[in-house]
Amino acid sequence: MNSVILIAGTRYLAGLLLIFSIYMLLRGHNEPGGGFIGGLIGSTGFVLFAIACGTADARRALRIAPQTLAMAGLGIALLAGLISVIFGDPFFTGQWLFLGASDSEKGLPISTVLAFDIGVYLVVFGSVLTLVFAMEEEI
Amino acid sequence: MTVMKSRNDAFGLLPVGLALLLFVWFLTFLPEVSDGKAIRYAMDWIPSLGITLSFLIDGLSLTFALLITGIGSLVFLYSNSYLSGHEHFVRFMLFLFSFMLSMLGVVLADNLIALFVFWELTTITSYLLIGFGHENETGRRSALQALLVTGAGALAMLAGFILLGMTFGSFELSEILLKSEELKVHSLYSVILILILAGTFTKSAQFPFHFWLPNAMAAPTPVSSFLHSATMVKAGIYLMARLHPAFSGTNLWLWTLTIFGVVTAVIASILALRQTDLKQALAYTTLMALGTLTLFLGQESGYAVTAFATFLIVHSLYKAALFLVVGCIDHAAGTRDANILGGLGRVMPFTAVAAGLAAMSMAGFPPFLGFIGKELKYAGALGVASEPIFVSGAVLIANSLMFAVAGVVAFRPFWMSERSNLPREPHEVSAPMLAGPIILAILGTFFGIYPDILQRALVAPTVASLLGNIEDSKDLKLWAGVNVPLLLSVMTVFLGLLFYWQHRRLRNILIVVIGRAPSFDRGWDRILDGLKGFAAWQTQILQSGSLYHYMFVTFATMLLSLSVAIFLKPMEITLPDHWVISWQGIALILLIIGGTLITTVTASRITAMASLGVVGIGVAMIFIGFSAPDVAITQLLVETLVVVLVAVALLRLPTLESEVGNRRPIDAVLAFGVGLTVTVILLSVLSQPLDLRLTEFFEITSWPEAYGRNIVNVILVDFRALDTFGEIAVVVVAALSSYALLRTTHPVSSDQGEQR
Numbered sequence: 001m002n003s004v005i006l007i008a009g010t011r012y013l014a015g016l017l018l019i020f021s022i023y024m025l026l027r028g029h030n031e032p033g034g035g036f037i038g039g040l041i042g043s044t045g046f047v048l049f050a051i052a053c054g055t056a057d058a059r060r061a062l063r064i065a066p067q068t069l070a071m072a073g074l075g076i077a078l079l080a081g082l083i084s085v086i087f088g089d090p091f092f093t094g095q096w097l098f099l100g101a102s103d104s105e106k107g108l109p110i111s112t113v114l115a116f117d118i119g120v121y122l123v124v125f126g127s128v129l130t131l132v133f134a135m136e137e138e139i
Numbered sequence: 140m141t142v143m144k145s146r147n148d149a150f151g152l153l154p155v156g157l158a159l160l161l162f163v164w165f166l167t168f169l170p171e172v173s174d175g176k177a178i179r180y181a182m183d184w185i186p187s188l189g190i191t192l193s194f195l196i197d198g199l200s201l202t203f204a205l206l207i208t209g210i211g212s213l214v215f216l217y218s219n220s221y222l223s224g225h226e227h228f229v230r231f232m233l234f235l236f237s238f239m240l241s242m243l244g245v246v247l248a249d250n251l252i253a254l255f256v257f258w259e260l261t262t263i264t265s266y267l268l269i270g271f272g273h274e275n276e277t278g279r280r281s282a283l284q285a286l287l288v289t290g291a292g293a294l295a296m297l298a299g300f301i302l303l304g305m306t307f308g309s310f311e312l313s314e315i316l317l318k319s320e321e322l323k324v325h326s327l328y329s330v331i332l333i334l335i336l337a338g339t340f341t342k343s344a345q346f347p348f349h350f351w352l353p354n355a356m357a358a359p360t361p362v363s364s365f366l367h368s369a370t371m372v373k374a375g376i377y378l379m380a381r382l383h384p385a386f387s388g389t390n391l392w393l394w395t396l397t398i399f400g401v402v403t404a405v406i407a408s409i410l411a412l413r414q415t416d417l418k419q420a421l422a423y424t425t426l427m428a429l430g431t432l433t434l435f436l437g438q439e440s441g442y443a444v445t446a447f448a449t450f451l452i453v454h455s456l457y458k459a460a461l462f463l464v465v466g467c468i469d470h471a472a473g474t475r476d477a478n479i480l481g482g483l484g485r486v487m488p489f490t491a492v493a494a495g496l497a498a499m500s501m502a503g504f505p506p507f508l509g510f511i512g513k514e515l516k517y518a519g520a521l522g523v524a525s526e527p528i529f530v531s532g533a534v535l536i537a538n539s540l541m542f543a544v545a546g547v548v549a550f551r552p553f554w555m556s557e558r559s560n561l562p563r564e565p566h567e568v569s570a571p572m573l574a575g576p577i578i579l580a581i582l583g584t585f586f587g588i589y590p591d592i593l594q595r596a597l598v599a600p601t602v603a604s605l606l607g608n609i610e611d612s613k614d615l616k617l618w619a620g621v622n623v624p625l626l627l628s629v630m631t632v633f634l635g636l637l638f639y640w641q642h643r644r645l646r647n648i649l650i651v652v653i654g655r656a657p658s659f660d661r662g663w664d665r666i667l668d669g670l671k672g673f674a675a676w677q678t679q680i681l682q683s684g685s686l687y688h689y690m691f692v693t694f695a696t697m698l699l700s701l702s703v704a705i706f707l708k709p710m711e712i713t714l715p716d717h718w719v720i721s722w723q724g725i726a727l728i729l730l731i732i733g734g735t736l737i738t739t740v741t742a743s744r745i746t747a748m749a750s751l752g753v754v755g756i757g758v759a760m761i762f763i764g765f766s767a768p769d770v771a772i773t774q775l776l777v778e779t780l781v782v783v784l785v786a787v788a789l790l791r792l793p794t795l796e797s798e799v800g801n802r803r804p805i806d807a808v809l810a811f812g813v814g815l816t817v818t819v820i821l822l823s824v825l826s827q828p829l830d831l832r833l834t835e836f837f838e839i840t841s842w843p844e845a846y847g848r849n850i851v852n853v854i855l856v857d858f859r860a861l862d863t864f865g866e867i868a869v870v871v872v873a874a875l876s877s878y879a880l881l882r883t884t885h886p887v888s889s890d891q892g893e894q895r
């Protein structure tokens with residue numbers, strides 16, 4: 001598709017969508033959002049990019065093959081589930097670390113649950129893009 | 140190449156060392172086990188199903204473990220030279236070592252389910268090893284045949300195990316074996332026995348499942364030596380021996396094992412004489428040995444079981460040695476054809492000596508261990524509970540034919556007839572290749588001269604594992620006085636010499652006779668072809684390749700099953716009390732209905748797609764109305780992406796009009812039917828009181844236990860993370876497979892096409 005308006009708009013929209021997707025991913029534990037939704041939003045950004053500028057450019061902008069991202073996501077999710085075994089808990093038990101926590105402050109929560117959600121994000125993101133790119137290139 | 144070589148050495152010696160360490164470790168159990176003690180280790184595996192990872196070391200399992208690790212380390216050493224420089228050498232060693240560990244698992248496991256898992260691991264590693272030369276079609280076929288035959292038997296065996304475990308409430312062998320009396324009168328006894336025997340007979344290649352074993356000789360020689368003579372094929376024998384205390388003593392056990400054993404032994408020894416390929420000949424003598432072992436396991440007398448234990452060890456020693464010798468011959472002369480080979484004794488003196496010692500043990504000459512084994516076999520055969528004359532006669536024929544085969548395999552190629560045109564100029568093989576055959580052959584001689592060492596260390600404890608009492612073990616003696624077994628031994632030698640002298644003429648007769656008999660191997664092919672034909676036939680009916688057809692069948696099935704369910708079990712439907720819907724709600728419903736109508740009547744695919752998107756977005760709005768933002772967002776995004784995806788695909792397709800034609804009325808009926816039944820079901824679901832237990836649980840625990848306020852997300856990534864993991868795995872697999880599908884339809888340039 002060769003539309004100047006779309007290309008110009010995409011330049012800002014794609015970036016905004018990516019940032020928004022990460023925002024949705026991170027806030028997911030307490031507010032609506034999470035890995036699934038974040039991954040979908042993020043992939044929408046790149047789908048837009050692919051429609052406006054072509055899949056070759058979109059692939060170049062992504063740098064990593066989408067299927068690799070999806071597999072990496074699956075690996076991260078699995079690792080996040082396996083970590084609990086080190087602490088003697090059953091698989092996929094969430095492990096939490098509150099950085100700088102004091103009696104009054106909760107601190108910055110870091111958890112395997114977040115890592116798992118990032119894995120979900122990457123899986124959804126990579127899988128959707130794998131499909132869309134392949135179909136766009138096919139047709 | 141030099142780099143390759145040094146890598147080989149490093150990787151090659153590692154398994155040798157590990158196997159040797161394991162062997163020494165198992166040796167340390169010897170003093171305790173020789174006293175008739177059993178050592179048990181256990182750890183929980185799947186406690187909810189009563190499955191433990193428990194191991195039992197007693198006489199029987201220790202004998203097997205020592206054979207596996209001992210012969211294993213020699214075979215690893217041998218493989219270093221035999222496959223030196225092979226491009227897949229490391230892979231081969233990995234397969235072989237994995238096999239050894241699985242086999243150890245089989246013989247040490249005390250839990251039936253754990254045993255089954257290890258059993259299947261040996262099947263799989265054996266598949267990989269037989270198919271090691273995967274460029275070769277015979278190799279692939281043999282590998283698959285072995286996998287299917289033993290795999291099918293193993294499935295039957297698993298059913299038997301589960302029945303056994305459920306009957307007695309325990310999967311622990313050590314507990315089941317104590318309930319022998321209870322088992323033998325149980326109504327399921329014969330079912331369990333037949334199912335388990337299906338597994339052991341296929342694994343140990345008893346007639347009529349024998350055909351896969353000679354075919355498995357497509358594997359490299361170290362594999363044939365290790366798996367297909369010394370260890371894996373004896374897994375079935377092991378299991379029968381392990382279950383002997385619980386199952387033996389009934390007529391079913393006695394006669395099944397006797398008949399299958401005798402038939403296998405006799406047929407195999409006749410077929411062995413027919414072969415000109417040395418490896419094939421040895422494969423058939425292995426079958427004969429397996430038959431004999433099965434036959435003796437059918438009995439309960441001390442002689443028969445001592446014969447079993449002794450022959451088990453004897454056979455592993457000499458047969459592994461002979462297979463390795465044949466590998467040496469093949470390596471040195473480039474052929475295994477008995478008709479061409481000859482006069483190798485002068486150029487390969489060490490191989491010849493090892494072959495001679497092993498063959499004399501196999502033929503049963505004194506003072507080799509094979510002689511003692513043979514004497515015991517006769518003593519055992521004469522004392523069987525089933526037809527002793529018939530059994531002894533069968534054993535006599537089988538033994539004399541083995542005598543002849545031993546001559547053909549290990550005497551003739553070295554000492555008879557001058558060397559004719561060999562494909563390669565023969566030479567003596569290297570020391571690592573000689574180590575295996577020589578050590579094994581010497582052990583066979585040593586134990587023949589000092590049989591009481593072997594008896595005290597391994598034979599008596601093994602007998603004790605089967606019969607429960609170490610006193611039942613009979614003595615291993617070189618000279619037992621003039622008795623019937625000795626007489627039969629003398630007859631064996633005469634008959635054997637006769638067979639050997641006439642073996643060419645006999646072979647020619649056999650080739651003609653066997654050529655006329657039905658071949659099980661070809662029968663197997665016919666069964667497989669039949670299966671494939673059936674699969675192709677039913678696939679053609681069910682898989683038309685038309686998406687319309689699939690959708691129609693799916694929805695018609697759904698409609699049918701749902702309406703049958705509603706009809707058979709009418710549910711009470713109470714309509715909701717208040718039908719008041721907000722004006723926004725009414726607007727949404729109108730939007731959805733409008734979208735649906737446009738989708739069904741339009742002739743343009745793009746319009747249909749877009750209006751379907753309207754329906755989806757309408758549904759998402761309803762979710763928002765019920766304050767389910769996560770679901771709504773997901774629904775919205777998925778709708779958007781689907782429209783984009785399908786729009787891309789639609790660009791290429793023609794308009795709808797050319798396709799729909801006169802299918803519309805019946806489609807409409809189906810659509811209304813599905814809609815109606817689903818509505819009825821939903822209404823009846825709503826009529827049930829809402830169970831809020833789970834909701835409440837998640838509401839209460841989400842924040843204190845999982846530190847999250849968004850319950851939907853907390854459920855996804857924490858409470859039910861394993862489910863989510865399964866789902867994202869499905870997503871990846873779906874994406875990758877559709878990627879692969881899209882790629883294969885892509886035109887491939889000619890040079891890439893050739894690379895495939």
